[in-house]
Amino acid sequence: MKKILLAGTIAFDEITTPFGHSGRIPGGSAVYAALAASLFRNKTGMISVAGGDFPSVYLQMLEDRGLSLNGVQIFPNEKTFYWKGFYYDDMNRRDTLVTRENVLRKFRPVVPDGFKNADIVILGNLHPGIQTEILDQLTDRPELVMLDTMNYWMETAPRLLRQVIERVDLLLVNEEEARQLTGKTHPLHAAADILEMGPRYVIVKQGEYGAALFGEEGVFYTPAYPLEILRDPTGAGDTFAGAFAGHLSEYDAVGFEEMKNALVCGANTASFTVEDFGTRRLEQITREDLETRMREFIDMTRFPLQEKYKSV
Ligand code: AMP
Numbered sequence: 001m002k003k004i005l006l007a008g009t010i011a012f013d014e015i016t017t018p019f020g021h022s023g024r025i026p027g028g029s030a031v032y033a034a035l036a037a038s039l040f041r042n043k044t045g046m047i048s049v050a051g052g053d054f055p056s057v058y059l060q061m062l063e064d065r066g067l068s069l070n071g072v073q074i075f076p077n078e079k080t081f082y083w084k085g086f087y088y089d090d091m092n093r094r095d096t097l098v099t100r101e102n103v104l105r106k107f108r109p110v111v112p113d114g115f116k117n118a119d120i121v122i123l124g125n126l127h128p129g130i131q132t133e134i135l136d137q138l139t140d141r142p143e144l145v146m147l148d149t150m151n152y153w154m155e156t157a158p159r160l161l162r163q164v165i166e167r168v169d170l171l172l173v174n175e176e177e178a179r180q181l182t183g184k185t186h187p188l189h190a191a192a193d194i195l196e197m198g199p200r201y202v203i204v205k206q207g208e209y210g211a212a213l214f215g216e217e218g219v220f221y222t223p224a225y226p227l228e229i230l231r232d233p234t235g236a237g238d239t240f241a242g243a244f245a246g247h248l249s250e251y252d253a254v255g256f257e258e259m260k261n262a263l264v265c266g267a268n269t270a271s272f273t274v275e276d277f278g279t280r281r282l283e284q285i286t287r288e289d290l291e292t293r294m295r296e297f298i299d300m301t302r303f304p305l306q307e308k309y310k311s312v
Contacts, residue, residue, distance in 0.1 A: 002249040005115045006033050007047035007134050008124025008148075008238065009081045009104065010054060010072070015277060017087040019231040025278040026058045028081065029125035029148065032235035035282045036242030036269050037122075038065040039290055042249035045071055045115040047134060049107040052076035061283070070112040078103035091233050092207050099152060101127075111137040120245045120254075121145045123168065124238060128153055128160040135167055143254050146170045147199070148241050154180055166198035172241055174205045187212060188219075201259065203244075205237055213263050217256040222264045225271035225297050232277040236270040239282060243269035268293050 008030030015022040030048040037044045045068040050059070052075065063069055084098040109130055117140040123131040125148050135145070147168040153161050154177070165171060171194055173181065178190035187204045191214035194202045201215040208230070210223040244259075244266035251258045269290060275281045 002042050002119040003115060003117070004037055004042050004044040004120045004122065004245050004249055005047065005071075005111065005118035005134075005138075005142075006030060006037060006044055006122040006124060006242065006245070007071075007109065007131065008033055008122070008126055009083075010048045010050040011081045011083050012054070013234060013278065014082075014084040014098075015087070015232055015234050016085070017091060017232050017277075018089055020277070022232065022277040026055065027083070027235060027278055029235075029238040031062070031279060032238035032273065032282065033122055033124050033242030033245075034062060034067050035065070035279055036239045036273075037246040037249075038067055039243065039269065039285070039287050040246030040250055042246060044068065044246075045112060045118070047071040047109050047111060049073045049075065049081075049103050051078040051080040051103045054080045068112070068115070071110065071115065073107065073110070075103050075106060078106060085234060087233065091230060094233070096152065104130075109134050109137075116140070119143050120249055122241055122245050123147045123164065124241065125150050125153075128157050128164045131164045132160065132167075135164070144169050144245075144248065146172060146241060146245060148172045148237065149177065151177055151180055162197070165194075168199050170201040170203065171197075171199045172203045172205065172237065174207070174237065178202075178204050188214075201256075203263065205240060207233065207236070211240070211263055211267055213256075213259055215256050215259075220256075220260045220263060222267050223301065225268050225293060226300070227271055227275065230274050233274045234277075235273050235279065235282070239273040240266040240270040264297065265290075265294065268297055 009028035011028030013027035079102040082100040087094045145168045182190040182193040184190040191202045213220045244262045247262040247265040
């Protein structure tokens, strides 16, 4: 069974969307990614930090799903990372109203011995300095190192972020982040620039429009699963990353063809997250629910190929 090492935040989020206000609820990039990765056959270890105010029952729920929390540090006298976000009417745009790093400032990540040789590493949304410390502790070169980041880190730690980007295989960004990182407005041009920075692959997430994978082998695009109910997009990107890695962990080798499948699987898993506030929906779903949705998605996107295109 492959090992996934996954780093990111454990958070209290407060989210307002046109559908309502969440109040203070558990979230964080590591949490969404871990819940998604736990839908697949692998051993996933989390690297994160929480304050004494974070509910232990929630951490227990993660352990009950088979996730290893040996790399999660708890600081009893500190407050958990806090993020407050506001989504506009179309939910494609959001503003960050508050980010309080709190306990994150004291965090020095320690990769547990059992995960120093992880097969797939997700450096989820965190300070690039912390992401670097994690990379430095790995004993074996992983098959795939994925990096997720956010405009917050592009603004507060741009130099360090560029150094991490140089060291990873795959960068995940949304369209706005791709633009901010490269100064290029078109995703294709932005992706080409990012491939020059070091990674072999780039995924540009396009919210309700899907996601595109770029590499030297070419480009692959997936639409998003068309949803009737969309309540809260928070965590969709992290869910995508966790499911992408989870899906890849079930293959022997990791290449562009496998990543095409993982891209579709990531987009479909993320579609569950946005159906309700926080992690509520993601906590409920089973592997079977995901497979049913994947089948529906395949039916929706498959079309009979005319003879003349078959050799293409
Ligand atoms: P996403 O919607 O996929 O971008 O992820 C949102 C999640 O990321 C929320 O649960 C937040 O707690 C967390 N988050 C927000 N800002 C940051 C940040 N600057 N660094 C790390 N995690 C963050």
